[in-house]
Amino acid sequence: MSNHPSDLETLLRNDDFVQWTLRPTAEGDARWEAWIGGDTERRALVDRCRSAVLAVHAAESHVPADMLAGEIWEKMQGALRPKIRWMPYAAAAAVVLLLAGAGWWWVNGRPEGKGNMAMEAPAVEKGENGEISAVNNGAGLKTVLMVDGSRITLSPGARVHFQSLPGPDARNVRLEGSAFFEVSPDPKRPFTVFAGKVVTRVLGTSFRISGERSITVAVRSGKVSVSHAGDNSAWILLPNEQAVYDAGRNTMAKSVVINKTILENPVPPTPRFSFDETPAPAVIDELSGTYAVNIRYDRRLFEKCRITVSLEEGTFYDKLDVLCKVLGATYEIVNNEVRIAGPGC
Template identity: 35%
Template sequence: MKNYSHYQPDDFVQDPYFRKWALGQLPADDTFWTTWRATHPEQYDTLEQAKSLVVALRIESAPTDPAEVETAIAQILSGIETPVFKPPFFQNRWVQFAAMLVVVAGIGYGFWWNGFPSGRPKTLSNRVDSEQQREEFNSTPSPKTIRLSDGSEVILEPASRLLIKTGFGNVKREVQLTGEAFFQVTKNPEKPFLVYTGNVVTKVLGTSFRIKAYDADANVSVAVRTGKVTVFKQTAGQATRPTLSDEIILTPNQQAVFVKADDRLVKTLVEKPVMLSKPADNQPLEFSETPIPTVFSSLEKSYGVKMIFDPDLLKDCNLTGTLTNGSFYEKLTLVCETIQARYEVVDGQVVIYGRGCK
């Protein structure tokens, strides 16, 4: 297999396999280039330059040697008439002219593309990259709301990019994210919503969640606000097809973090759990000589976070006070200090360790 890691735009343009992908001529199940681009973010701009050239000029595959193509193009540009073997493909004046157009267009595109500090025009926030997908890029300092054809909404944070497959919602609902975004997905059990972020695939039916995946070196996190989300780790499998790890199921206030240094998914709680529902009977979290197991159950229902403890051990412990103010962790710390216990977050759940009260 070729090593595309150090390819330049002209190298990609001359590659028949790449050209077929750029022109949408590969089978639907051939995801090599989509996967390769996701796993090589440092080559994103180079790939897009070559792809835009192929699409714009409609460069079709031809039975020629790349070395011969380079030689012929060099002759056209330099005007050197040194005799050189020209295959039938390059004996046609129109083909020679087309080859010259490729080079000139490539040079012009390079100046146009690289002439901006960010590597792309600052005004280019919504553009069609190819026949297979469109791009939404937030170049503003504020979050940008994107409404998808299925009714779902994506709040795209600054300097973030969302790639949306053409035909989104017809058969599949698939997008690719670089950066940070909050998703509010319209429920559709027959068409799961898939978000690709580097090595992580997030699958939902209808829910709200946030994903952070800014660059190749940073960890990827998926935090759930409502509903249920399934997260997989994507790894290189046989040939060019990626494989998925065992799923991690997330519920509200849980998150999965893909730790790149360890190449693993970790399930934990979000940094700031939010209250999902009011306490039972719409009463505030006020307690008077209330058994601690009841206090923990109230917190569990309010935040949707599973609390694991020994009810028999803590049945003689009581709490008098109000837990209206403060964060989830502050409330948890206050309760544990009152009964001389401690807590630990394990696999997206809270485990309480205590000696009981006698």
């Protein structure tokens, strides 16, 4: 862990980190202390970022806490490039000094390394019933790929639970923390996210859910339906609209997204699945690991098979169809796992 620009940016744009800084809780203290551990560099990074959050919040007190993460990033750029954006002098000076002390250097008006964040996989646990539990224990953004082609980008500390091979009627995800969702359309199987008492239902769209006590659902594309416990009505959100749920009052309010940075998802594209004279087991194992799906096959039968194939497009099932066609094999789904059978090579 270091004070690299991407590490600083990740914390300063993290909704959970900002809300914990402004409204500390015992649960938040425990989670972030666990993340820091005994790492002195992480401790220094957290201290600097908290100071930057408080500095901007003092000058921008009109900005709701659940929207401040994006505001901080906007104001940071404004502080370092004052001809483009303005911010109060005190906050600008505080942020510049803090970032300079942390080793944040700018070249030609742009942060070094921006846009080059490596896509990392979260820690994954597989349950006996086929449920996947993926958690981001790191400081950067981490991505979960689902078999239907949907993608979930987890902020630090976030966790999701879902079936590795969902049924034919629904796709359900339980979320703890903040995450950005890019959902593949499937009218026959609605995609539902359960976050605390907030339920978000979609067919195909991209949106962010963040917060714990105050939960925000903000839509970048498509349309979602949002409801909460104790209220039978549902809010329909269109692009650039958000709903904010107040757990203390058990109320929800709808508004326009003012801070568009909360709709950004700075994770690079999905890794390419292109193989050239690659042993079949390596291809199968990469699919299995990427999508956290158990794939059973006779390794001895396929270990001599070398294949050249591009699996760039489509869902996990599309990739599996192409792979099996190349291998002259078939597959079936039994007890939450994929079983491949064929003559081998």
